[in-house]
Amino acid sequence: MNKITPLPLRTAPDTVAFHRTELGVILSLYGRMVAAGEWRDYGISSLRDVAVFSVFRRTAENPLYRIEKRPKLRGRQGQYAVIGTEGQVLKRGSDLRSVLRVLERKLIRAVE
DSSP, X not given: OOOOOOOOOOOOOOOOOOOHHHHHHHHHHHHHHHHTTSOOEEXXXXXXXXXXXXEESSTTSOOSEEEEEXXXXXXXXXXXXXXXXXXXXXXXXSOHHHHHHHHHHHHHHXXX
């Protein structure tokens, strides 16, 4: 009698994603920047090592800013970062609200 060997279950590779509370904080800032006329579109990517929220002035261009979540950096530099157009790190830390303050300063300048 042949013994049937079960196939191992294939699971999707783990991906990093923003939690609902994190998205709430990001989308609150996004809404204020849209109201100020600074931002017009966004995109979200969930990859194996990083989750990215990209902000655009127009749909067909490179992102103005990328808000990244890298859990592997949680113990070192902080898991959240705001990256500028040229790839420069504008702010990095472990608290999302404090990291996003670098963009809120731009909102204050835009309103004045």
